[in-house]
Amino acid sequence: MRRTFGRFVAVDGIDLSVGPGELFSLLGPNGAGKTTTIRMLCCLLRPTGGTATIGGLDIRDDPLAVKQIIAVSPQETAIAEHLDAWENLSLMARLHGLDKAETRRRSEALLEMLALAGRANDRAKKYSGGMKRRLSIAMALVSRPRVLFLDEPTLGLDPQSRRGLWEHIGGLKGETTIVLTTHYLEEADALADRIGVIDDGKVVALGTAAELKAAVPGAGVTVVEADLTDGAVEALGHAFPSVRRIPEGAEITGEDVRLDAVVDVLRPLGIEVRSSFRKQVSLDDVFVHLTGRQLRE
Amino acid sequence: MRSLELSKRNFKGMWRDWLSLGVNVALPLLLLLVLQALEGVDDFFAPSSLAPGVVLFGFAMLTMTSAMALAQDRESSLFARLLTTPLRANDFVVAYSAPYVAVAAIQAVLVFAAGLFFGLGVEGNPAVPILVLAVMALWYVGMGMIIGALVPYKAVTGPWTVVLLLTIFGGTWVNLEDIGGVFQTVADVFPFAHALEAMRAAMVGGAGFGDVTGDLVWVAAYTAAVAVLAVIVFRRRMVE
Numbered sequence: 001m002r003r004t005f006g007r008f009v010a011v012d013g014i015d016l017s018v019g020p021g022e023l024f025s026l027l028g029p030n031g032a033g034k035t036t037t038i039r040m041l042c043c044l045l046r047p048t049g050g051t052a053t054i055g056g057l058d059i060r061d062d063p064l065a066v067k068q069i070i071a072v073s074p075q076e077t078a079i080a081e082h083l084d085a086w087e088n089l090s091l092m093a094r095l096h097g098l099d100k101a102e103t104r105r106r107s108e109a110l111l112e113m114l115a116l117a118g119r120a121n122d123r124a125k126k127y128s129g130g131m132k133r134r135l136s137i138a139m140a141l142v143s144r145p146r147v148l149f150l151d152e153p154t155l156g157l158d159p160q161s162r163r164g165l166w167e168h169i170g171g172l173k174g175e176t177t178i179v180l181t182t183h184y185l186e187e188a189d190a191l192a193d194r195i196g197v198i199d200d201g202k203v204v205a206l207g208t209a210a211e212l213k214a215a216v217p218g219a220g221v222t223v224v225e226a227d228l229t230d231g232a233v234e235a236l237g238h239a240f241p242s243v244r245r246i247p248e249g250a251e252i253t254g255e256d257v258r259l260d261a262v263v264d265v266l267r268p269l270g271i272e273v274r275s276s277f278r279k280q281v282s283l284d285d286v287f288v289h290l291t292g293r294q295l296r297e
Numbered sequence: 298m299r300s301l302e303l304s305k306r307n308f309k310g311m312w313r314d315w316l317s318l319g320v321n322v323a324l325p326l327l328l329l330l331v332l333q334a335l336e337g338v339d340d341f342f343a344p345s346s347l348a349p350g351v352v353l354f355g356f357a358m359l360t361m362t363s364a365m366a367l368a369q370d371r372e373s374s375l376f377a378r379l380l381t382t383p384l385r386a387n388d389f390v391v392a393y394s395a396p397y398v399a400v401a402a403i404q405a406v407l408v409f410a411a412g413l414f415f416g417l418g419v420e421g422n423p424a425v426p427i428l429v430l431a432v433m434a435l436w437y438v439g440m441g442m443i444i445g446a447l448v449p450y451k452a453v454t455g456p457w458t459v460v461l462l463l464t465i466f467g468g469t470w471v472n473l474e475d476i477g478g479v480f481q482t483v484a485d486v487f488p489f490a491h492a493l494e495a496m497r498a499a500m501v502g503g504a505g506f507g508d509v510t511g512d513l514v515w516v517a518a519y520t521a522a523v524a525v526l527a528v529i530v531f532r533r534r535m536v537e
Binding site: 042044068074077078082 | 380381383536
């Protein structure tokens with residue numbers, strides 16, 4: 001899919017596939033094209049090139065049928081402020097064709113899960129910002145869609161609510177296909193089956209969090225801090241496939257580098273290991289590796 | 298039936314904003330009370346002649362409030378969310394129009410009830426003014442939908458002022474027969490003069506449906522055109 005606004009290219013030929021029941025995350029900085037992609041998939045924005053199918057239905061040819069099976073939680077809080085929580089949830093559920101009993105049952109569960117049950121009869125305009133946000137998310141979940149689009153779902157939520165929502169989203173995996181956009185690295189890391197890293201309207205990498213991290217130089221590196229002599233580095237080089245000298249000691253590359261093996265090499269040379277740790281690769285490292293920029297730049 | 302669900306939400310929104318609802322309902326009544334006092338100056342201000350114009354003026358107010366409600370919603374994230382539900386353009390138009398058509402009915406009933414108190418009478422077929430008002434209510438609210446779908450919230454009063462002026466110079470406050478000339482010719486192009494002519498003919502002149510067929514067709518044609526246009530405009534607005 002491609003979408004331009006005048007001469008500005010917002011989405012530049014995104015081409016990917018998300019499997020049934022998969023939780024797929026689009027990870028990228030603000031302005032990368034995540035929301036534009038979601039808006040096209042939700043039939044709010046017409047692609048200027050290409051198309052997409054959702055559940056076998058083409059977003060250009062059959063938008064009404066697509067809308068039957070999707071729900072979206074927009075980035076901004078999207079609630080009717082003059083209605084209470086029950087009425088807001090009922091509106092969305094009924095518009096998606098749920099009957100009254102099912103609407104009631106689903107609403108009760110969501111209000112409980114998102115800690116809104118105590119204020120469910122108050123008009124939403126009296127809610128705090130966090131409560132409005134939680135209600136907005138509940139409105140996307142109430143219709144039990146086949147495909148759920150969550151655009152920055154936890155933006156503005158307190159850590160406790162964020163964790164609670166993660167649990168609920170995680171619980172939907174397998175039964176609901178979820179496309180989640182986020183610029184929270186830990187969110188994509190914790191939730192997504194696969195991650196698409198998006199930058200300047202293009203998907204620059206695609207894979208599981210582990211696969212993406214493994215592709216970054218520095219992955220699987222053990223740092224050994226010790227006063228190493230040239231002979232010690234040479235000895236390590238004989239014992240391990242890749243050793244690099246650094247001011248603090250040495251970096252040893254390999255998935256199965258064990259500290260006792262390092263000590264066994266250095267102790268006969270009279271060298272004590274001060275400390276050793278395995279370098280952690282984050283999704284931020286992945287993004288820096290792919291784009292040369294940090295995610296939050 | 299899905300449009301009914303959204304309509305219920307819009308009803309609640311309007312009902313819970315009792316201030317604007319009160320203004321919408323009270324203003325035409327107030328105008329009737331003030332203007333009927335001029336009956337001694339000109340027969341044009343007798344309740345039977347005045348009430349139809351007062352009601353149309355009230356309907357014109359609803360064009361503004363319905364357009365503002367829609368334009369304001371369009372700028373909200375909730376509306377974007379509603380656009381991702383399986384509602385068609387005509388569902389949206391019906392859902393947003395219905396509450397205002399109901400208010401139009403309340404306005405008309407109250408104004409005519411007050412008119413009866415001041416001596417309003419219907420010499421011809423009473424179904425004529427009822428039908429004309431029903432059709433004109435759809436026209437005014439339909440115009441509200443078109444304006445609300447096309448312009449931003451802050452710009453609604455611009456096109457609405459045109460509707461209001463056309464209503465006023467269509468014969469609500471002025472007697473077109475007295476003015477005549479180009480005024481009358483231009484007024485005859487629009488539906489307002491025809492609606493008022495039909496209603497006044499039934500109320501004061503003892504006319505039935507057969508006597509006002511031409512005016513009815515004129516009004517109905519305008520309303521049908523506005524309804525179709527509202528759906529087309531809305532459909533184009535549903536996807537960018």
